[in-house]
Amino acid sequence: MIIGRDIKRIYGMGAVQVRALDGVSLEIQKGEFVGVMGSSGSGKSTLLHMLGLLDRPTSGFISIDGVDVGTLDERGRTVFRLKRLGYVFQDYALVPELTAQENVYLPSMVRGMSSRECTLVCAEILSLVGLGDRIHHLPGEMSGGEQQRVAIARALVNKPTILLADEPCANLDSQNSRIILDLFKRLNKDLHQTIVMVSHEEWHKSYFDRIIYMKDGVIETEKNEDQAGIETP
Amino acid sequence: MFEESQVAFFLAKRSIVRGNKGTLYLTILIIGMVFVNLIFLPSIISGVAVLFNQQSIDYSYGNLVIEPKKNQIYINNVDELQKKIERIPGVTGVSPRFITGATIVYKGNAVTPVLYAVNPNDERRVLKTASKVVSGEYLSEADTGQVVIGYRLAGNEDEKLDVIPSLGGVDVGQAVDITFNNGVTRQYRIKGIINSDSYGADSNAFITKKEYESVFGLENKANQILVRTQETGNEDKMRNTLMSFGVQEKIWTWEEKSANFLNQIIGSFNIINLIGTVVSLIIAVVVIFIVIFINTVYRRKQIGILKAIGIDRSIIIKSYIFQALFIFAIGTIIGFFFLFLILQLLAANPIVFPGGPVAPVVDSMLIIRSTISLLAVSLIAGYVPAWITTKEDILSAIRG
Numbered sequence: 161m162i163i164g165r166d167i168k169r170i171y172g173m174g175a176v177q178v179r180a181l182d183g184v185s186l187e188i189q190k191g192e193f194v195g196v197m198g199s200s201g202s203g204k205s206t207l208l209h210m211l212g213l214l215d216r217p218t219s220g221f222i223s224i225d226g227v228d229v230g231t232l233d234e235r236g237r238t239v240f241r242l243k244r245l246g247y248v249f250q251d252y253a254l255v256p257e258l259t260a261q262e263n264v265y266l267p268s269m270v271r272g273m274s275s276r277e278c279t280l281v282c283a284e285i286l287s288l289v290g291l292g293d294r295i296h297h298l299p300g301e302m303s304g305g306e307q308q309r310v311a312i313a314r315a316l317v318n319k320p321t322i323l324l325a326d327e328p329c330a331n332l333d334s335q336n337s338r339i340i341l342d343l344f345k346r347l348n349k350d351l352h353q354t355i356v357m358v359s360h361e362e363w364h365k366s367y368f369d370r371i372i373y374m375k376d377g378v379i380e381t382e383k384n385e386d387q388a389g390i391e392t393p
Numbered sequence: 394m395f396e397e398s399q400v401a402f403f404l405a406k407r408s409i410v411r412g413n414k415g416t417l418y419l420t421i422l423i424i425g426m427v428f429v430n431l432i433f434l435p436s437i438i439s440g441v442a443v444l445f446n447q448q449s450i451d452y453s454y455g456n457l458v459i460e461p462k463k464n465q466i467y468i469n470n471v472d473e474l475q476k477k478i479e480r481i482p483g484v485t486g487v488s489p490r491f492i493t494g495a496t497i498v499y500k501g502n503a504v505t506p507v508l509y510a511v512n513p514n515d516e517r518r519v520l521k522t523a524s525k526v527v528s529g530e531y532l533s534e535a536d537t538g539q540v541v542i543g544y545r546l547a548g549n550e551d552e553k554l555d556v557i558p559s560l561g562g563v564d565v566g567q568a569v570d571i572t573f574n575n576g577v578t579r580q581y582r583i584k585g586i587i588n589s590d591s592y593g594a595d596s597n598a599f600i601t602k603k604e605y606e607s608v609f610g611l612e613n614k615a616n617q618i619l620v621r622t623q624e625t626g627n628e629d630k631m632r633n634t635l636m637s638f639g640v641q642e643k644i645w646t647w648e649e650k651s652a653n654f655l656n657q658i659i660g661s662f663n664i665i666n667l668i669g670t671v672v673s674l675i676i677a678v679v680v681i682f683i684v685i686f687i688n689t690v691y692r693r694k695q696i697g698i699l700k701a702i703g704i705d706r707s708i709i710i711k712s713y714i715f716q717a718l719f720i721f722a723i724g725t726i727i728g729f730f731f732l733f734l735i736l737q738l739l740a741a742n743p744i745v746f747p748g749g750p751v752a753p754v755v756d757s758m759l760i761i762r763s764t765i766s767l768l769a770v771s772l773i774a775g776y777v778p779a780w781i782t783t784k785e786d787i788l789s790a791i792r793g
Contacts, residue, residue: 214701214787235705242703249791253698255404257411262403267702269403272396298411314702 162188162211162322162356167220169206169377180206181217182377190321191352193344195359195368203377204358205326211356212247212324213237225321242270246315248325252307254299260286260310261295268317285313289343305336312343316353323347325357329364341367400704401711408712409719412688417720420684423676424724424767429731430673431763436753437744438662444748445651445658452591454647455486455519455619456628457635462642467614474640475515475618481638483623483631486518489615491605496572497546497598499560506546507597508571510605519621522587522594529565529585536601539584540569543595547586557596571598577608590749618642674770681720681774685713689782696783697790710779717775721768 169181181203188194196204209215210222213229222229225244232240241247254263264285265278273281286295289309299307308328315323325344329337345367347353357368365371373380409417450456459478461468468474471489478487491510496503513532517523523531532541548559563569565583572578587594606612622631628646635644689696696709736753743750782790 209788212701214791238700238703238705241701245703247701249698249701253694253701253791255407255695255699257407262407266400266403266699266704269400270396270704270708318703 161190161223161225162186162354163221163223164211165221167207167210167217167222169203169210169215170218179377181210181220184220184374184377184379186372186379188322188354188356190354191348193348193355193357193367193369195357195364195371196374197359197365197371198374198380199360202374204360204372204374206377207374208324208326208356208358211322212245213241214247242267243318244321246318246320246323248308248311248315248323248328250327250330252299252304252311252331254307254310254314256299259296259298260291260302260306260313263299263310264313264317267314271318281317282313285316286310288316289313290339303336304332305339308332308336308340309343312340316347321354323353323355325355327358327360329359329361337361337364397705397708398711401708402715404708404712405715405719408688408716416684420680420720421724421727423680424720424771425727425731427673427677427680428725428728428763428767429735431670431766432728432732432755432759433735433753434666434669435759436755437751438659438666439754439756439759440751441662441746441748442659443754444746444751445654446648448589448591448748449647449651450625451521452525452589452594453520454645454650455488456622456625456647457620457632458645458647458650459618459620459635459640460643460645461616467611467616468618468642469614471615471618472613474642477638478618478620478635478640481634483634484620485623486515486619486621488512488515488519488619488621490516490602490617490619491615492617493605494574495598497540497542497560497569498572499563499567499569502548502559502561504546504558504560506542507593508573508605509597509599510602511599512602519619520594522589522591522599525587525589525594526585527588529583531585531587532599532601534601534603536584537604537607538579538581539600539604540571540581541585541587541599542583543597544586544588545592545595546598547583571600573608575609579608590747592748670766674766677767678770678774681717681771682778684720685717685775686778686782688716689713689778693782693785693790694792697785697787697792700783700787701791706783709783710776713779714772714775717771718768721771725764725767 164184164186167181167184168179171178171180184207196207198204210217227240229237229240255266258266261279261282264282268278268281283292283295286292289312291306291309291313294302294306299310302310329340332340341364344355344357348355369384371383373382459468475487475489478484488511493508493510494505495508496505513523513534526541527544532539545557546559547563548555548561550562552559552561560569563583565586567583568580569583570578571581581600589595622628628648632644632646699709700706736755739753743752
């Protein structure tokens with residue numbers, strides 16, 4: 161469970177202060193698939209960075225699975241990210257010199273899993289995302305959609321409490337986007353994976369259990385699945 | 394800790410295997426060349442030192458040099474002392490001699506070399522000068538009125554070819570006038586000319602001790618005794634042995650006698666060597682630093698991503714250190730190979746110094762020192778850029 165209270169993130173740009181987050185409070189329950197939407201500059205990615213421990217809030221409180229993450233030092237935050245969080249980036253962010261399998265088992269190697277275990281777990285997860293036959297391919301030999309699925313597999317390999325995805329379909333066509341979103345939905349339904357996904361595509365709404373709309377660094381409204389409305393491209 | 398190193402090694406290995414090969418090969422080649430440079434110049438300097446040391450022993454001093462006691466001009470009872478020393482175990486030759494200044498004149502060319510007065514047979518057992526006669530013959534015990542001179546002293550008719558003041562091209566069989574420092578002048582026939590590659594022997598003149606004694610009216614005296622021992626390197630021990638056998642004169646080792654000259658040469662070479670070593674190491678640091686730094690800057694975003702997915706900064710730094718170590722290891726091996734080729738080449742075509750051909754002397758300490766220096770700079774050059782780049786916060790790195 162994620163609890164955020166009065167989260168603020170203020171950037172100093174010379175004499176001007178930019179309030180990227182201006183007092184956001186939220187709760188996300190285990191097993192929820194939450195969409196964070198809003199226009200560009202609304203603070204949705206900044207919020208995801210705070211929840212993903214990629215940045216520290218200027219003030220406020222964040223608790224993930226009962227851990228006050230604000231109290232963790234850099235090393236503690238790194239370990240927390242490794243063990244509890246999975247992060248999917250807009251541009252896949254794979255290591256180009258590593259094959260799909262190697263990219264996926266990198267985080268599990270850091271956790272001390274044996275090479276044999278890593279290989280087994282990776283094969284399983286890559287099959288789950290539909291890439292069982294592409295495990296030895298380098299990122300440069302795969303399409304954007306395939307690379308994003310490898311990135312999702314990498315995010316899942318350590319069985320994270322929360323999967324955070326920052327506009328994972330932004331660089332994909334609608335067909336590949338749908339594959340990714342279907343995958344997220346399946347992970348959420350079948351494995352009860354908690355997912356927080358940033359998006360600005362209206363048609364993605366149909367996949368979310370709940371949508372947090374942001375504007376000017378604050379939560380404007382929250383809608384659940386029934387209220388979201390569906391616009392398919 | 395082990396897992397971290399394992400992951401770092403895994404990342405480094407993949408980066409090397411699947412990264413830019415051209416840059417990698419070039420960097421390894423440069424490190425190999427730096428390694429050669431770190432060893433080659435010092436090995437030549439060591440070779441020069443070995444050459445000069447050997448020449449000091451073979452053509453100037455033997456192993457030990459006995460000189461008169463304080464405030465005395467001559468060593469007295471030389472015959473008895475010579476016999477005493479010859480009986481000492483480990484002594485292979487004893488040569489009493491006189492060293493003096495003299496003026497030699499040939500066809501108007503007057504020079505003032507050092508004149509050695511020696512017993513030719515004794516001298517043969519201590520120095521190798523007698524075996525380096527290139528024209529004519531060396532002295533015999535009974536010779537009077539004969540002189541052997543070094544080729545530099547003999548000189549050339551064209552004085553531009555001379556490196557020291559010479560007799561202007563005197564040859565075997567020709568007569569020269571020698572004026573001793575007691576004012577006596579006698580005529581001598583050139584019996585032989587020496588070319589030993591030793592500056593001292595090739596610039597000076599030799600007559601028999603018997604001849605010298607007749608000029609100065611001396612008997613059973615010398616102002617220097619050279620001693621040759623079976624082994625080189627235990628001169629201090631042999632000096633003590635001589636003293637224990639009752640030799641009361643001053644005893645010098647060849648190293649002490651040649652220290653000033655040799656130290657000046659080696660000192661100058663060492664300054665050049667130090668500059669060369671520092672420049673080589675700076676080149677190594679700069680090259681590895683630039684390669685790793687460009688690599689890390691190019692992968693700045695990737696480093697941010699790795700940190701974001703929970704890879705600790707220390708693992709990323711270690712992976713770059715492993716890459717630097719790989720470059721160092723292969724570069725050093727290639728450097729060894731090049732060095733071996735160069736040494737083979739020099740063995741076939743030695744560098745000829747004024748003192749003779751110089752063979753590079755590569756000792757294990759030099760290799761160890763150079764390897765450790767290169768290892769240290771590789772570690773620093775691998776660590777610093779990785780440390781700088783990974784220090785950046787995750788989001789800045791990801792945004793590039």
